[in-house]
Amino acid sequence: MLAAAFASWIEKISERAFDAPFLDLLRAQGFYDIHFTHGPYEFGKDFIAKRDEPTPVQYAFQGKAGNIGGPAWMEIFPQLLELASDGPAHSNFDAKLPRRSVLVATGRLTGKATIGPAQLQAQLHKANLGDFEVWDLDVLKELLTGSPRFGVTPVPGLLPVLGHVEAGIPTERVLERELAALIPPASAPLSHVRRAFVDGSLVVARLVDKNLPFLALHAALNGVRIAAARAHTNLVEGGELLRDAFDSYISLGVSLFRPLLDAPEDPKVWLSFVGGPSRLPTYPIACVKVLEFLSLAALHREHHGQASEARALVEVAARAVRSQPGTAHPISDRFAASYPPILTALVRFGQGDLAARLARATAKWVCDRYEASPYGLAGPYANPPEEVRTLLGAPFECINLRERRESLLAVALADASYVLGLPDYDNIINDFLAVGIVPYAIHAEDSSDAYTVSKPGTVALVNIRYPDIRAAAPLPHHTLQALPRVSERAGGPAVPLALACLTRDRLFSDVLPRLRPSST
Known part of the structure; x- marks a missing residue:
């Protein structure tokens, strides 16, 4: 059920609407020094981040929504070359580190686009510009559900919450009670707190899909609760989390x-x-x-x-x-x-x-x-x-x-x-x-x-x-x-x-x- 729910969420989400959950996913999976760089001077890089594997690797991500066919691949190919370039999308981008460029797609590569990544990988190797990967819908599902490569899994309490949402129209009281299960223990690492944000985003998305805007916004307040609980363990971390959670709440409310x-x-x-x-x-x-x-x-x-x-x-x-x-x-x-x-x-x-x-x-x-x-x-x-x-x-x-x-x-x-x-x-x-x-x-x-x-x-x-x-x-x-x-x-x-x-x-x-x- 979780894999299907995650897939449905990813397939429906717009490119920019996926930015905040994707940032939390990266943090949950051990990425650090993360920066959102989308804009006129991004050099093809929507996000940059580092991850120890076990030595530091510099990642750069370019996000696209939906399936990518042959014509679309040709259209974005110049952006992918920029993605892999030394272009300084941010002062923290370290061109001296081993590099991995990632195309993040909420759909799949189709048609002639399926052979594009191998050709681009060979081209980058010749130019000594690192590796290239595609994180398509299947990889994103793996990222969300957990795997040996992506070890932080959903909060155990997520499935019962989704069960209440799918079974009918829950009340605010039921949501408050069930969403409390997403709050990580005080001793949990910060990555698990970020993962709880992602799981909460899925619940909110399902409520939006069911045309329940008031309940969706109510569920979004659980992110504020998760962050506030963290503040009792670490005030600085809690403050950063609270700002992120509140910003997501505001963005959702304006949209709804x-x-x-x-x-x-x-x-x-x-x-x-x-x-x-x-x-x-x-x-x-x-x-x-x-x-x-x-x-x-x-x-x-x-x-x-x-x-x-x-x-x-x-x-x-x-x-x-x-x-x-x-x-x-x-x-x-x-x-x-x-x-x-x-x-x-x-x-x-x-x-x-x-x-x-x-x-x-x-x-x-x-x-x-x-x-x-x-x-x-x-x-x-x-x-x-x-x-x-x-x-x-x-x-x-x-x-x-x-x-x-x-x-x-x-x-x-x-x-x-x-x-x-x-x-x-x-x-x-x-x-x-x-x-x-x-x-x-x-x-x-x-x-x-x-x-x-x-x-x-x-x-x-x-x-x-x-x-x-x-x-x-x-x-x-x-x-x-x-x-x-x-x-x-x-x-x-x-x-x-x-x-x-x-x-x-x-x-x-x-x-x-x-x-x-x-x-x-």
């Missing part, structure tokens, strides 16, 4: 949500994206999930010095908040973790009034649900059918529902309003009290276990008490983790918030005081 990002003010486009009016409960899910993505991406970009790109992402989010009513209508506590990053990103980029408006509208929606029925909104562990039954089923005696007054959404909105200085903080708190909402959350210790729902090290925070008015003092439950968490120190404050959006039952909102603008 492009129709929505291009039309943030058109509810018809957003309704069409989720399947039309018949899928109405999915519309607010799309609204909140897209805002969650935009805000996490913006906070990550800002932390890494890309303020203009971050501002552009927040501007799209702001336009959606103004135009999409679903942004203030979360259907359950599963979406509580989305609101702290959303409100924070708006405030940090000069949209404080809009953040206040969104917090007010969302708080009103939550209060209305709890005032209208004793069942409130479904909890963070509810599956989609349970969420819909709780949201719509109160008037029907035939639908059995459990009375529920706890609310994680209340904590998310109250925490963000207090820390960010939103003007309606006191009104929001009073409204929650008036309808009998019980603010409830989970505090997780600062350990790698904190990023997995089933792991120990959590404390229930029941009926959280909030100050009547804002003050300079931190919220009492934020003092349980007054210092930055390891994941924040490694990758920035967006990381704990992203991990909250993966687990969905905890907020890591103790990061918010360090995201508060100095003017609030």
Whole structure:
């Protein structure tokens, strides 16, 4: 099953979309000093890398998508000559080392192209320019599944995850639980962590193939979790991994949500994206999930010095908040973790009034649900059918529902309003009290276990008490983790918030005081 899944993934992937997984594959298989050199001055080399076999060998790679026939081979032949040349694609390219040039093709050589590699190899040997290989679909499958030549194999937990994906439509909760099996042990070498990234990419690709964009993006957050767990072993390695994982998450989100990002003010486009009016409960899910993505991406970009790109992402989010009513209508506590990053990103980029408006509208929606029925909104562990039954089923005696007054959404909105200085903080708190909402959350210790729902090290925070008015003092439950968490120190404050959006039952909102603008 794994070989077939890998083959299907490779055959469908575009040339540039394969770049990030290929880099992780190289790292997993012992390559080092790796550089992405694709561009106008690449000298035919998309990547360069070294590998000890047992002495160092300088590799250069040129990637092509799909099958390569005779005409295509003739077209790329000049590039392959450049690939094998001494051209300095990067200052770290060592022309003095034994050299191996590799054509990486996600398909196969066909027709007259099948004799081309042997002819090129002979030509390079005469010119003393090293060896030439073709890594086609079959070699890439070998690279992915493992072999004596490529010894790092898939994570054992990959097959059960794929089984859940192939058997039907998994839920976010199932994905969070099953993807935890891809996290390497703390003692694992870095190559195994990189390999786990590749395995996660396959799961994401299968979800994309099944047209499940929200679940695909949710699964991509597991890369952030893998990297954050590594930070507890090695902070520097964790930081590098976190940047790679977050960049992949952002690239995927932009690709998946492009129709929505291009039309943030058109509810018809957003309704069409989720399947039309018949899928109405999915519309607010799309609204909140897209805002969650935009805000996490913006906070990550800002932390890494890309303020203009971050501002552009927040501007799209702001336009959606103004135009999409679903942004203030979360259907359950599963979406509580989305609101702290959303409100924070708006405030940090000069949209404080809009953040206040969104917090007010969302708080009103939550209060209305709890005032209208004793069942409130479904909890963070509810599956989609349970969420819909709780949201719509109160008037029907035939639908059995459990009375529920706890609310994680209340904590998310109250925490963000207090820390960010939103003007309606006191009104929001009073409204929650008036309808009998019980603010409830989970505090997780600062350990790698904190990023997995089933792991120990959590404390229930029941009926959280909030100050009547804002003050300079931190919220009492934020003092349980007054210092930055390891994941924040490694990758920035967006990381704990992203991990909250993966687990969905905890907020890591103790990061918010360090995201508060100095003017609030």
